[in-house]
Amino acid sequence: MSELSSTFALPDSAAAIALAGSDGTALRRLEALTGTQIVLRGLDLQIRGRSSQVERLQALIQLLEPLWQRGEPIGPVDIQAALTALDTGRSDQHRSMGLQVLATSVSGRPLRPRTLRQNSYVEAIERHDLTLAIGPAGTGKTFLATILAVRMLQERKVERLVLTRPAVEAGERLGFLPGDLQQKVDPYLRPLYDALHGLLGQERTSQLLEKGVIEVAPLAFMRGRTLADAFVILDEAQNTTCAQMRMVLTRLGENSRMVVTGDTTQIDLPPGQLSGLVEAEQVLAGVEGVAICRFSDADVVRHPLVQRLVQAYARRDARPPAPAARKRTDGTTARSEP
Structure with a gap:
């Protein structure tokens, strides 16, 4: 089949830099995924390949247009998400997602959903109480919820934010922690502070914490309360017991919204204890006013290696367990047959 040459003109240098990446990594990835050859000369993308390959690349570049038009760097997640949308006939949804900016970080970076599942998650939060x-780590569960919580606070749709998580150690025994009560629980809540600092800045976050507009507290502090006019985020919910989950869900008061996030592959509860998140997923399926969003490794938006790590562990978890050892009558050990 004969090759086709085509030129795609970019509007300005910011768009060219955004699409190519500082070291050309994005272009190399586009080449690998479409089988084309791409050369950037000035503001012109010169493309060579079979007609079907060139058309596919052009469609992909057009899907990414909302990002490079803003001069926003194109990452591997953005390219893969656009390609998936193209292959599944969801280009229109992906294009509208690219136009959506939820907020701007303190460093000026636009914050937005980057995969279609993330976009569905944002819509679910906006529509459900x-x-x-x-889903797995790195899929933006907590960060996107925090973005929407801060936005609702700034729009005066809620009066306060309540961010909580169970104080469960991730496989380590930290022992006694010095300081007052807040200092003792802060290490468990650090990821929530990090998200707030990225959105509001450290100074503004501190001011809102001092005024009580934002409350970051361990789950034990929720008992007996009614959380009205609030946006509540329960993070690391896989480490709640069934009783804790039931307790916190029933704290929801008038004009409030709650988001519960967790990864059921990273449960740190004692062996044999059922996770409150696992039970809630089963019990609340189909309940009016409740949305359940499930993420996969394709939605990981951290370092590209994180996605590969999640996939590797998922493959390991899917393998059948090794045969157990059994004792022979002569005292030696033998493997049980599968």
């Missing part, structure tokens, strides 16, 4: 987000 209770949203459960379940």
